[in-house]
Amino acid sequence: MEQIEQWIMTIKDSHLLIASFLFIFVHVVRPIFFIPVILILMTGGVIFGFVHGTILSIVGLMLSSIIFYYLAQKMPWFTRRLIQMKQKLFGEDRHMTKQQVMLLRLVPFIHYHLLSFLIYEQATDLRDYNKLSLYTAIPMALIYTVIGQSVAQFSPKVMTMFVLLILTVSYLARKDTRQKIKQLLTST
Template identity: 90%
Template sequence: MEQLEQWILTIKESHLLIASFLFILIHVVRPILFIPVILILMTGGVIFGFIHGTILSVIGLMLSSMIFYYLAEKMPWFTKRLIQMKHKLFGEQRHVTKQQIMLLRLVPFIHYHLLSFLIYEQATDLRQYNTLSLYTAIPMALIYTIIGQSVAQFSPKVMTILVLLILTISYLVRKDTRQKIKQLLTST
């Protein structure tokens, strides 16, 4: 465990530009790898500290949001699925304000791109979409980077347990996983 910690610190100190680029890249490919946003944000606090971690997280979140905007424009089947998710979670006639979206971004288990879709629906163009995305991404990046920096004070063993706990909880709260657990419990 100490070797991993030393390796991360060595990369951070000697290759800060490369580490920063890789961190932003992880934000961009995060949806493909099904990595929770919060885990990435906290990792930024652990590795880069508060200021640098927050800046890199906001850049990564904004790039991810811009890619989402492009996909929403080009893939109507993608937006149809998000509309269905929106109706299940918020109801058909419910309008969610940008302040509510900002607060919902702080909730760990609400789908990040569903909230991006709510912004997409409200925005009239890419510029307004980016402005609203930035408005909702900054508080999220600030809070979870601070938490990550606090976690950096923990021992490597406690940090590993915390990361595994976050991954386990995020897996268990998925709807299909909850249904499988429910079926398992009712069948026995």
């Protein structure tokens, strides 16, 4: 492992442009090798630092999202599988807001492309899809690039509290919950 880290740092120091392209390429091929997106984002923060790592992560996430968009259009069996996953996880007739998807992107164990599928369902065309994908990718890239290696050092208790906080905020961001809160506030 140390040899791999040394090799990566040597490439980064001597060939920043090549290292940047390799990092973006890893984002694109990540789903093929089942590499968690969070791991790639944190690695970007460790290798490239906050600003460069965030920019490269956003570019990589957007390229991955564009490829997903075309795969979803060309492969109906793929979208049927994602519909089944969505129904199991979120319920039969559940529509998520872009704020909920943005928050769910921060939860490490929720399938990245399932969330991309939720955006795909909401989008009217590729431009709208890209705009929504960017909206949900920026906070994810920022937070996990900043956190970098420190997530691995979190205690299980802190990580559980973090996930519960994100799920709670996601629940509160639901349209029907916001409407209930609004009704409650206006009735008093």
